Amino acid sequence: MLTRPELRGTKAAVSSTHWLASAAGMAMFDLGGNAFDAAAAAAFVIQVVEPHLNGPAGDVPIMVHRAGSGRVEVVCGQGPMPARATPEEFRARGLSAVPGSGLLPACVPGAFGAWLLLVRDYGRLPLADVLAPAVHYAEHGYPVLPKAAEMIGSLEELFRDEWAESGRTYLLDGRAPAPGQRLRNPALAETYRRLLAESQAAGGTREQRVDAALRAFYEGFVAEAIDRFTTTARMADSTGRRNGGLLTGADLASWRPVVEESVSLSYRGLSVHKPGPWSQGPVFLQQLALLEGFDLASMGAGSADHLHTVVECAKLAFADREAWYGDPQHADVPLKTLLDRGYADERRALVGATASGVLRPGSPDDRAPLLPPLLDHDAVPDEPSWLLQLDDGVPAVVRRTAARGDTCCVTATDAEGNVVAATPSGGWLKSSPVVPGLGFPLGTRGQMAWLVDGHPNTLAPGKRPRTTLSPTIVLRDGAPHLAFGTPGGDQQDQWTLNFFVNHVDFGMGVQEAVEATAFHTDHVPSSFTPRRARPLALVTESGRDRAVVEELRRRGHEVHEVQPGTLGKVCVTGRTGDDLVLAAASPRGQQAYAIAR
Incomplete structure (x- = not known):
């Protein structure tokens, strides 16, 4: 309902x-x-x-996407x-x-x-x-x-x-x-x-x-x-x-x-466009390249196979983000190889029957990946109380539990x-x-940005830090189909992936796909200070079939159930096959709103 x-x-x-x-x-x-x-x-x-x-x-x-152009720009x-x-x-x-x-x-x-x-x-x-x-x-x-x-x-x-x-x-x-x-x-x-x-x-x-x-x-x-x-x-x-x-x-x-060309990948006959590796946008495409080799539709939406497969592919794609993404005007980012089908085939072979707790970036073009070390982080003093808030860079009220990032989203179609x-x-x-x-x-x-020498995202004058911001435009036969995004810091390209897979692989309407029970992994370090990670964590909104939750735990996932309707605020506009405009907005947070006329 x-x-x-x-x-x-x-x-x-x-x-x-x-x-x-x-x-x-x-x-x-x-x-x-x-x-x-x-x-x-x-x-x-x-x-x-x-x-x-x-x-x-x-x-x-x-x-x-300008009408009739067949192109997406950023x-x-x-x-x-x-x-x-x-x-x-x-x-x-x-x-x-x-x-x-x-x-x-x-x-x-x-x-x-x-x-x-x-x-x-x-x-x-x-x-x-x-x-x-x-x-x-x-x-x-x-x-x-x-x-x-x-x-x-x-x-x-x-x-x-x-x-x-x-x-x-x-x-x-x-x-x-x-x-x-x-x-x-x-x-x-x-x-x-x-x-x-x-x-x-x-x-x-x-x-x-x-x-x-x-x-x-x-x-x-x-x-x-x-x-x-x-x-x-x-x-x-x-x-x-x-x-x-x-x-x-x-x-x-x-x-x-400046205006740049988008980065794109074909998935199930659709052309999916993202910003370049100065954002985390290509990680969405890397996940799709991995998932293309699985028959998600036959697994069934919300099944243990579905969640396990998506999460394990996310871990691999985001590990590459950690090792290889940065401002391409200042760093040699091997983006062509990262999005290559052959590279995805190699990486897909790492998806096993049980959850991986190891951050495993690939070696595109036989280059050795560099993962900056996570620094020991001293406990924050209790006083003044605002130090706890400033210590964590996410735009959310932080308590002494895992924090969740947030941001905003705007989409429009005419x-x-x-x-x-x-x-x-x-x-x-x-x-x-x-x-x-x-x-x-x-x-x-x-x-x-990192202070470690030699990383694609090492801080430098005039260089863009690699951000988490990541909207999406999807074309079908060169014409606009969907435009979407969500708040969520590092989780943006997991929550929007949930939406997209729900719509494309499981055949849900866009509002149904937005409202479906969301999940993500906290496998990779947060992009916000102090860069915490939970390598085996699988976070899901509650309400799932208990057999699915227990099977995920049997496979080695540390399942953390959170309140229903708390993961993401996906906003969508687009066009239907008969040239109607469409819109959907997540009810999560009780503030996102869609209008169509």
């Missing part, structure tokens, strides 16, 4: 991780916009209403590390890893620039129309999500005593807001307004006005405020000390978002055949102090 209907329409579809964002996106079609305008408007609203999970200074991969909104960011710089500070919070791990803000590029080059509405809903919610307020209220509550002491600008932004009379309480961010509203004012003052074409807003952010008043803050402030972070930052205005001025999928993240309220006068914090994606 579905909790929500699968939506279909003839004009447009939007699905995102917040109902206000989905509504804002759909409103763009009434102004004459397309799917790209809709996705950008939704994303700007999400920067306001999900501040615990993302912000303007965060990062985002935006996957786009707008890279992952900013690089600053020019001063070297392993030696961190080691000189007595650090063996990049911290997960504060000013030190800050990258160049990529999200805002990427969305502006989408509006300029793919959309057709004025920037003022696309930004208007976000300005409204920042100025007039929005109801605080329960998870946001919980996170602010866990950091209340930090915001009062150390991160004063964060306190002014997120606390009400010195206290955390209650769930559902109205929260405003006037400084962010003013930042948006000033960007729009400088855009309008520049005159010229629509595209030239968007370029003026880009300059105002990356070379003008935003960059100046960030430079002033990171180069003069000393702020508490997860090291337990007060540190300044490495990011400067020059780093922002030298960067602009009747013309334009499709977009994006997973905005970074710059969340727990990551870094709010920059005075701007209303948002910096991102801390630098925590995902």
Whole structure:
């Protein structure tokens, strides 16, 4: 029994991780916009209403299919590390890893620039129309999500005593807001307004006005405020000390978002597209290449064979992620071989009858893999309480149990055949102090880079840290079929894989596939500090057949059952075979929302 209907329409579809964002996106079609305008408007609203999970200074991969092109492109909104960011710089500070919070791990803000590029080059509405809903919610307020209220509550002491600008932004009379309480961010509203004012003052074409807003952010008043803050402030972070930052205005001025070709693989007759190895996107394709050699349909959805096979293939694919992924502009990533059918055949032979607890990367092109050593991590002091939160880089309230990452998702499809999928993240309220006068914090994606020499993901100036963000677009015979993504940190490409296999191999409708009982493995180290792993863990939502759970345990899996409806928030839009638009959204978390018209 579905909790929500699968939506279909003839004009447009939007699905995102917040109902206000989905509504804002759909409103763009009434102004004459397309799917790209809709996705950008939704994303700007999400920067306001999900501040615990993302912000303007965060990062985002935006996957786009322009109607009739037969191609999928990726707008890279992952900013690089600053020019001063070297392993030696961190080691000189007595650090063996990049911290997960504060000013030190800050990258160049990529999200805002990427969305502006989408509006300029793919959309057709004025920037003022696309930004208007976000300005409204920042100025007039929005109801605080329960998870946001919980996170602010866990950091209340930090915001009062150390991160004063964060306190002014997120606390009400010195206290955390209650769930559902109205929260405003006037400084962010003013930042948006000033960007729009400088855009309008520049005159010229629509595209030239968007370029003026880009300059105002990356070379003008935003960059100046960030430079002033990171180069003069000393702020508490997860090291337990007060540190300044490495990011400067020059780093922002030298960067602009770029458009790249997607990476793709054919699976069961569908063309599946992902971002490159600066994300974890290709790991989705590697899993598909392995699974293609199994008859999943005959195993039956939810069977022990199904779960065991998917989890063991995930372990192999993610082990390759750990050894081989990084920014291909700075590292020799053997991606062609990693996605080769022959390589997948070799790796598939490692899938055995019992669970593997060993991280086993392959040797593409006969190259020896390098797995950075996991560092011993000292226990975090109980006081102050916020140190426990900052010590773990995930955007979630952490308790002394395994943590789970989160982020956001936006997808949109229109009747013309334009499709977009994006997973905005970074710059969340727990990551870094709010920059005075701007209303948002910096991102801390630098925590995902290694300080170990010789690894594809070793930190370096101007290099993108390998991120977890990973939206997907699927084409069928060159035409758009599905666009989807989910929050979830390292688990994104497991939870969306569940959805995709449910739909393609088990024949479920998209809403049924979204709602099906989810699972994943915690086999590989987390990409977030402090990089914990549980090599034999198989995490599943409860409610499965007890015989299946016991059989998985017999095969050596350490099965951890969690509450139903807690793993992922998959959002989907797409087109049916008869040219209807479709949309689905996960009921998990009670905030994702899909609209079709």
